[in-house]
Amino acid sequence: MxxxxxxxxxxxxxxxxxxxxxxxxxxxxxxxxxxxxxxxxxxxxxxxxxxxxxxxxxxxxxxxxxxxxxxxxxxxxxxxxxxxxxxSNTTAHCLEYSQAIISDDVSQPILMGSSLPHFDGMNYKLPSGKYIFSGQVLDSADLLLTPEIITKISCKYLNAPYLWGGRSPFGIDCSGFTQIVFKMLGIYLPRDAYQQAEYGETIDFVEAASIGDLAYF
The missing domain is CATH 2.30.30.40 (SH3 Domains)
Structure with missing residues (x-):
């Protein structure tokens, strides 16, 4: 056979x-x-x-x-x-407006708010390889949340141009701005303004507002 x-x-x-x-x-x-x-x-x-x-x-x-x-x-x-x-659950984020990442065969810029999985102080990992990041990093897992840190992170987006649908310092919209700032601080917010307005607790008077509270109109 x-x-x-x-x-x-x-x-x-x-x-x-x-x-x-x-x-x-x-x-x-x-x-x-x-x-x-x-x-x-x-x-x-x-x-x-x-x-x-x-x-x-x-x-x-x-x-x-x-x-x-x-x-x-x-x-x-x-x-x-x-x-x-x-x-999918990263707490470390790029705090630089734009910063280069480096590996053996790659050098490219990443933007503020980018996620850095398994960051160890100098290196982080993606499925595509291991990378070096030498810029400032904010890790919400080790963060003491204060009014000062909320203000500091928010002010880093001063002069960022408006862009519908944007979430980066090169172009950002209102709800994208609030979402990405609070994401870096370890606080979840939905994407759109109407969703964010229904999130959290309502403050009856503007006099009761403090740093980090959001106003919708």
Whole structure:
């Protein structure tokens, strides 16, 4: 009997998690390049893939605030579920307006508010490798929250231009500003202003407000 050699069939594994390995990635309302930007992924932030359109677009849900939108998949770094679990809860963030990260074959800028997973004081890790970061870092796990630190972090965004859907010092909107500041301080806020207005406790009079309270109108 002659044994027939069977070709091995290639199995395509589809990964449903991703991490941002670029400085910033636009997240759009519709799967079109001309569609409005509703939010941004900053370096080191993770998301889940919830829908695909051909090979041109993927609909994502950000892990931090569950916000949804469409992204060009070429801009994402896809990871396994195990890697996603390992890198999705980061407390260390870049405190520099813009700062270069360095590895053996990469040198690129990242922006204030970017996540630095497993930061040890000089190095941090991503699924793509180990990187050196020599700038200022704010780790909310070791932070004593005071009015002074809230003011200090907020003032770092002075003169940042307004950008609808933005979350970086190169372009930011009102709710993106409050969200990213409080994220670095270890306090969760939803993405949009109407969501934030329903979060927390209501203050009846402006005279009772203190540093860190938010006003909506």
């Amino acid at each position: 002659r044994i027939k050699k069977v070709k091995k069939r290639k199995v395509k594994i589809q990964l449903d998690h991703s991490i941002c390995h670029l400085s910033v990635i636009p997240v759009r309302r519709q799967p079109e390049d001309q569609s409005e930007v509703v939010t941004q992924l900053l370096y080191g932030e993770t998301c889940q893939i919830i829908k695909r359109k051909n090979n041109s677009w993927v609909k994502i849900q950000l892990d931090y605030d569950s916000y949804e939108g469409w992204v060009d998949p070429k801009q994402l770094y896809f990871i396994t579920a195990e890697e996603h679990e390992k890198y």
